[in-house]
Amino acid sequence: MTKVILPELGQGIEKAVVSFWYFKEGEKVNEKDDLVELSTDKATFNLPSPCSGRLTQIIIHEGDNAEPGDLLGMIEEN
Amino acid sequence: MQFDIVDLSLIDYEKAWELQKNRFRQIKEHIMPSALFLCRHHPVITSGRNAKIESLLASREKLDASGIKIYEIERGGDLTYHGPGQLTAYPIFDLNCFKKDIHFFLRALEDIIISSLGANGIKAEAIPRLTGAWVDDKKIASIGITVKNWITLHGLSINIRKDDMQNFKLIKPCGLNIEMTCAEDILKKTIDIEAVKQKVISGFLRVFKK
Numbered sequence: 001m002t003k004v005i006l007p008e009l010g011q012g013i014e015k016a017v018v019s020f021w022y023f024k025e026g027e028k029v030n031e032k033d034d035l036v037e038l039s040t041d042k043a044t045f046n047l048p049s050p051c052s053g054r055l056t057q058i059i060i061h062e063g064d065n066a067e068p069g070d071l072l073g074m075i076e077e078n
Numbered sequence: 079m080q081f082d083i084v085d086l087s088l089i090d091y092e093k094a095w096e097l098q099k100n101r102f103r104q105i106k107e108h109i110m111p112s113a114l115f116l117c118r119h120h121p122v123i124t125s126g127r128n129a130k131i132e133s134l135l136a137s138r139e140k141l142d143a144s145g146i147k148i149y150e151i152e153r154g155g156d157l158t159y160h161g162p163g164q165l166t167a168y169p170i171f172d173l174n175c176f177k178k179d180i181h182f183f184l185r186a187l188e189d190i191i192i193s194s195l196g197a198n199g200i201k202a203e204a205i206p207r208l209t210g211a212w213v214d215d216k217k218i219a220s221i222g223i224t225v226k227n228w229i230t231l232h233g234l235s236i237n238i239r240k241d242d243m244q245n246f247k248l249i250k251p252c253g254l255n256i257e258m259t260c261a262e263d264i265l266k267k268t269i270d271i272e273a274v275k276q277k278v279i280s281g282f283l284r285v286f287k288k
Contacts, residue, residue: 010181019127034226039127042209043154043180046226 002051004035004073006066009045015067016040023055029075036072053077079112079176079286081169083279086117088162091124091149098231101170105229112175112229114282115168116275119160121245123148126155126222128253133157136248146248153232155222156253159246163239163260165271167278169286173228176286180225184209187234190281191219195236197277200264210252211236216259220252236278238262238271 009016016038023029035049057074060066086094094117104110123134123141125148133156134148141148160166173183188204191211195202195218202211202218211219219236237243237260246258261269 010179010183012181032227037127037152039154040180041128041154041207042184042221042223044127044152044224045180046224048227 001056002053002075002077003071004047004050004075006038006047006068006070006072008068009038009040013040013068015065016045018060018062018064018066018072019044021058021062021073025055025058027055029053029055038066047072049075051075051077079171081112081114081171081282081286082110083282084113084115085275086115088118088120091119091122091147091160094119094166094168095149095151098168098170102226102229102231105170105172106227112169112171114279115170116278117166117168118162118164118271119166121146121159121161121242123157123159123249124153125150125157126153128154129156130253133250133253134248135250141248146245151224151232153222153224155220156251157249158220158222158235158251159249160235161242161245163242164235164237165274165278166233166235167282168233169230169282171230171286173225173230178228180223183223183225183230184221186285187221187223190278190285191221191234191236193281193284194274194277195219195261198261198265198269198274200261208254213259213264216257217251218259218261218264236261236274238269238274
């Protein structure tokens, strides 16, 4: 299993809202595909998939807050 | 960081958006360098990821009658208006080649706006947690960006001419109860958008071309 972790977005950005998952649980993803979009007040940030496989679990859902270092979801690698 | 400077002049929002997306793909595939697009738009409203229904004050019928389209886009922020009296800058920058820091990038855009206006005789300021540039608590410039693969899209717009400022009344700008202003309202004279544009370009070169 590969963890999808929210990286540091920059100094002073302590949280973001998960605004959009590009895939549903169970769907196949390819490495570097846009996986999840996060929003701050004036910026959106797309996190690419860290590997190819299947998105097995979404842990932080759309509309919920996330902080750098938080586990957003899990991918089962091919 | 190396970047092309591309003056798109007066261009439809949709065309400029396509050009942004094309350049984004080319940067991602290492075909082309980063680019700074500068332009003005025909009247249009754009709706960011944080847009709320109540931020649109005008009816769809009124907008249709005025020929003003609404585009839902992926940038951060709420509703904003773009028109020919604004200077808009879209830095399509590969931050992998510079500094992977969204906060720094937003503050850099504010710095460029404030210095460009200062060089044209307007003292604007940044307000913490209210991204953009302000003069006496009125907003003169807006910022909204998207970052994908650490490549930026969208950017900033500075209100310069007063001709189409009334169109801001169609929306609640940025979802806030704020008053918008423009360079011509502050200086009480006609402003040459080209002069501001040159200062904006100088600002981007100063901050990013290192």
